[in-house]
Amino acid sequence: MIRMARRRSFDVTRLPGFTAIAILAFVLLYAPIVTLVIYSFNGSSSVNLWGGFSLQWYRIAFENEAVQSAAVRSFVIAASASMIATTVATLAALGTTRRGKFPGQTIIYVMINQPLMVPEIVTAVALLIFFASIKIATGYTGLGYLILAHSAFCVPFAYLPIRARLEGMDSAMETAAADLYASPVQTFRHITLPLLMPGVLAGAMLAFVISLDDVIITEFVKSAGQDTLPTYMLGQLRRALTPEVNAISTVLLAVTIVILTAFFLMTRKRD
Template sequence: MATKSFSVAKLPGFTATAVIVFVTLYLPILTLVAYSFNASQSVAIWGGFSWDWYVKAWNNDAVKDATVRSLLIAVCAALISTAVATMAALGTTRRKAFKGQTFIYVMINQPLMVPEIVTAVSLLILFGMIKQATGIQGIGYVIFAHAAFCIPFAYLPIRARLEGMDMTLETAAADLYASPWQTFRHVTLPILLPGVIAGAMLAFVISLDDVVITEFVKSGGQDTLPTYMLGQMRRQLTPEINAISSMLLALTIVLLTAFFLLTRKND
């Protein structure tokens, strides 16, 4: 007698639960996007369709400066954190198990467990000491703070990719007298690349979105787009914030689409 295959979708209430979940997740986002086209100055009262807030946001020099600064910080932080995370992932997966390996995993992923406010305060104290000792100022502190916070986010997909990779090709390259660097460059890295791209994009998005660490570490005139938006919301909440948020959402969708296409091609 043939047995019926089990399917979660056939469980009672599955459809209703799925609908509730999707509505809860996406209705606020869709509302935000819709009200970014609101002609009224109120964020809660619909006053007709208008592109005015997008035009104002596009022509706002403060928004432009904050956007360029955010992108610069996010790109630099993503590059630094991904490079460090790749080396850490190689060092913890491409070798035999060793004593203290679990402790190293815990230390790498520690920023994920510790409240972000704790990381922000600790970086504020550390960078304050460095500034006092050296007199060096600049946006570099924000970049390194973001990079430090983003390392575990980049590490997780890279490590997951490495753990799913068979070492047969790397062993074959070594048998053919390839040096460790040649093996990494021509064998390991091409196969690992989707994981590296995933880690870099995740680190980029995390850095672009960060508020808490940026608020503690930044100096005057170093507002990123999220901290600028937070400041504007404290003064006057207008649909311009909705327009800026919608553009950030569009950027995220573009990144996700690019990641999907790249990983599909490489896989």
């Protein structure tokens, strides 16, 4: 009977056409990325005509002062926004999961995750109006607006993995620490935070990547001379498209892969 039950168990991989659909999905997902990487080594100035293998567009991109300043600006904004968003998300996750049910809990969840449900263009317009009035009142037009705008948008992305980690954590160790007269701060520092760290790292990584490639909010909030790599590339696409854009995109792809690999190794050791 056990053998018959195993034979009759549902297996999605045995459905007709599963293999073909899976292959098609992977081709649609990764064929454009592979094409982008290949043509970043194109020796021709055309993006669709192969002119032989060359690294000239990487050299041109690295020597381009506009690309250098945009890259530094992008990483500064992404790093700052991810730290702020992760801190706020951690506090929000602790406040909404490390206590019992309370009135308005669902509304708080909705408010925290609001940027995920509302079209990004709506958030961008709202931030534009909000920060424009502050710029007029204060005269300050620095990167602080972009950092705050990215932080506000990235909070729900950091919140989701942190909350998921908290909900999967057993509170027995925290209770035991309290029984041993540990203060709330000591319990959080020595018990909760180490156990929560994989979720915090996941939230920070996700917030960093989301901020790094954001275009819409950056376009609406930035002042003159505050281009990030995505907005710089968008500007280049509007002018003259060259394989330099492919080279920059490939470098961003490599940075993302390195971050993902480092995070995987780090969380695997902790788990």
